[in-house]
Amino acid sequence: MTDLAKDFRSTLTERCTLQTPSVITQKVSTDGTRKWLFDVGNNNAVETVFIPEDDRGTLCISSQAGCTVACRFCSTGHQGSTEI
Numbered sequence: 001m002t003d004l005a006k007d008f009r010s011t012l013t014e015r016c017t018l019q020t021p022s023v024i025t026q027k028v029s030t031d032g033t034r035k036w037l038f039d040v041g042n043n044n045a046v047e048t049v050f051i052p053e054d055d056r057g058t059l060c061i062s063s064q065a066g067c068t069v070a071c072r073f074c075s076t077g078h079q080g081s082t083e084i
Helices: 006-015
Strands: 022-028 034-041 044-052 057-061
Antiparallel strands (some): 022 034, 034 044
16 A cells, blocks of 8 residues: 555554455355454454345344344354354
């Protein structure tokens, strides 16, 4: 990202990592619904759910470990803590 200041890029390099989260589990339901539990580091996980429908598909991506929205189809909000 060359449009960021060099000092800021240096700080990002020192303090941050960017990597693809690894899949802990993947489940497929008989109705075609797919669930993935991703390891996001520090013993935290988030879930992603794909729900197929006749005219479209819905993809729900948890954006935080320990989400408290508690959607009935998602386990992230029901983990009880943010640990895997």
